[in-house]
Amino acid sequence: MFDATAPMPVLQRSAGSAHVVMGPRGLVDLAQSGSAKAMLPRIAQGLPQIVFLNTSGGLASGDRLSFAATLRAGTRALATTQTAERAYRAEGDPAQARVGLAVGENGWLDWLPQETILFDGARLQRETVVDLAPGAGCLLLETVVLGRLAMGEHPRRLHLRDRRMVRQAGRIVHHDAMALDDAALPRLDRPALLGGARALATLAMIAPQAPDLLAPARAALDEPGVTGAASAPPGRLVIRLLARDDWPLRRQIHRLLTVLRPDPLPRVWQV
Structure with a gap:
């Protein structure tokens, strides 16, 4: 018979950390532990690629997960994730995820992870911090999908705290944060919020030439089923996208990336 007085079992939690250091001539150092892995596939053309993976499956x-990449002076690279990250139902403390990226002087990093899927009851706190040296730049992508849309899922409970910050020479030049909770979910269909969208993405380029790409980026915002807008504060280009389904959103992101960067898309992406 079930004993209601028995203590609850201690559930196993995953923890992982992966850190890649690259120089102009390739890999310098790699450290990984637990569920976090990093791979460096052979690339025939385009930027060298770093592919991060969470082997725990979500x-x-x-849970605690940390990805980090350090590019030394003059290094250019692309970092991505092998698959979509999934945040599952959590009854206790939120999962903690951190991405730490550092780009040396005159270097460049494309941080283009695949989407994060939030399941009903998910609890996730995530922070992405990019440190740019003088003359360095970056392109950042973040995509969030509320439930598996093909399965008709719509989260009813959720806790998300997601923050992205870029510093250049120690000064904050870009800060973007999003918070979702149970109280906010019923209001997301309002026009001032998501307007019925269940998939959203932000692209941000931080570089002196970024505002010059505003007109081409706006011209590329033509995917049916996707609402998008672009703005260009000094030294930045910021594009925000909303869609009811993640596939049109993915197609729109692909089109924008071909405008914003000359290199091929990550090999692990499904196009």
């Missing part, structure tokens, strides 16, 4: 209550 994030649940109390």
